[in-house]
Amino acid sequence: MTRTDKVLLIYTGGTIGMGRNALTGALEPLDFTHLVENVLELRYIETSIDTYQFTPPIDSSDMSPRLWAQIVRIISERYHLYDGFVILHGTDTMAYTSSALSYMLENLTKPVILTGSQLPIGQLRTDGKENLITSIEIASAHHSDGTPLVPEVCIYFSGKLLRGNRATKQNADGFNAFDSFNYPHLCEAGVNFTYHEHYINKPNFTKPMIAHTALDANVIVFSLFPGVQENIVRHVLDAPELRSIVMRSFGSGNAPQKPWLMRLLKNAAERGVIVVNISQCVSGQVEMSRYDAGYQLKDAGVVSGFDSTVEAAVTKLMFLQAQYHDFHIIRTFMNRSIAGEITI
Secondary structure (H helix, E strand, C coil): CCCCCEEEEEECCCHHHEEECCCCCCEEECCHHHHHHCCHHHHHCCCEEEEEECCCCCCHHHCCHHHHHHHHHHHHHCHHHCCEEEEECCCCCHHHHHHHHHHHEECCCCCEEEECCCCCCCCCCCCHHHHHHHHHHHHHCECCCCCECCCCEEEEECCEEEECCCCEECCCCCCCCEECCCCCCCEEECCCEEECHHHCCCCCCCCCCEECCCCCCCEEEEECCCCCCHHHHHHHHCCCCCCEEEEEEECCCECCCCHHHHHHHHHHHHCCCEEEEEECCCCCCCCCCCCHHHHHHHHCCCEECCCCCHHHHHHHHHHHHHHCCCHHHHHHHHCCCCCCCCCC
16 A cells, blocks of 8 residues: 555644633634644654644534535545644544544544544643554555554544444543443553554555535434423424434333334334434443333334434444435434444
8 A cells, every 4th residue: 555654644633732811811723833732842843744734623512514525625625645634623522523533534544543632732641642642553554565553534532542423421521531332442552552453444445435425403302301202392393494313312222111102203203203222321232122122112113323422323323315316225224333432
């Protein structure tokens, strides 16, 4: 595989590039020049680094399918120029972005590493420098034949490299912000890099990468809870534009055994609304045949989300809904792993 010894650093925004407003004291996005000036260590990295900056920088709370499509275009238009890509991103929606990109960059053969920080890079105790430098090193790491060590979308944070569509934000203020509870880490970065190659995706390097930019966001996330009310659930399910629901259930995929709930879910499924069942637990998976409370959901036409994260399930539905109009096809693909997002 031909190498360029170059990595593209894409700065979308986030805490890593923020500074304090002199008047209010609140954190606000600064331009990319500020970030680079605070990481003098970048000049010692052997790989050449080019940069692309979103102007103005984006607060990750404002991330959207339109911006995901923009990131995909940035990567696809420059795909042959770089060995890998590092995306600086706010932590709040980073796992949604990494999940979406894992589907939108079909047959990805190069590393796309998302990272950020919990403290701005200009602060003394920042975690941003290590996250950034290590992400660049991982994005440029390769085998002796030139193929990259990690040819997939990942999140690197606080010494851990995670599959992007398996990661979720677990901590709002600790440096260990992310983890992948249902999939092993792809690499631990300590004194040395310890890659777990058995768990890393192995694409067909002879096939071209296919970039997808279309997403259909007519999906909602709905959590069950004791006392959930029929009228509210009915209003959610009856929304005319609704194409799918990610339903967060109890334990291994259980729901209240209420006749009205099963009736509403069955009616929705018969109308072509796809209801995907994922657990409210951070670890483990849905097994709707284990208890009667889960079996009734299966009988109502609810689809298992297996061990998917919320982020991976939502973005997978957005991706599939843009590709297919037939809900039967989408239901079939929700029962398959298309980018390593679930364990079957």
